[in-house]
Amino acid sequence: MLERAGRAQFAITLHDGERPSELQWYFREESTLPVAIQRWELPPGGSEGMHAHPPGAEALEEIYVLLDGAAVMTVDGERFDLGPGDAVIARAGTRHDLVNPGPSPASVLVVWGQPGTAMDWTRYRTGRASRDAAERETGGHVAGGPR
Incomplete structure (x- = not known):
């Protein structure tokens, strides 16, 4: 099934x-x-607005991936300047905001849902390759990753 842009x-x-x-x-x-x-697509000067998704029945976890443009993400007071390909996670209960400070639109892929039990991705070839790459970068075990 195909879904066209727009x-x-x-x-x-x-x-x-x-x-x-x-x-x-x-x-x-x-x-x-x-x-x-x-x-x-956030316009220049556009923002999501500072907010949180409280823990409990309405909890949400969000992953933001900047596709194009520039963005600033603030999560619990920590500021992240994003370029294309950068990603930030906002866990349930964290206060967060996404702002487009640039002169052109910012395109962002946002994946969100209720937190739950993470799947063990290491049984898949791409999961193992991703874990191995992260371990090479950190020189050992990746915190929070399955073994």
Whole structure:
């Protein structure tokens, strides 16, 4: 099944952020994965708005991957300047905001869902290769990664 760019795209202001962003939610009705996959286009000066998803029944964990442009992500007071390909995780309960400080739109892939038990990805070839690459970078065991 193919979903074309721009299908069912909509404008929305997120969490009292600055300026509306354009969103596309991929396979919202078709996928049975326990996550939402969205592409956000934040205009210059646009932001998501500082917010948190509290622990409990409404808890959400979010992964932000900058595809194009520039962005600044703040998570629990720590600032991250992002370039294309950089990613930040906002765990449930953390206060976070995404801002586009640049002169052009920022394109961001956002994957979010309720936290749960992580799958052991090492049984897959790409999972093992990713773990091995991270271990080479850190010189040993990767904290939080399956063994």
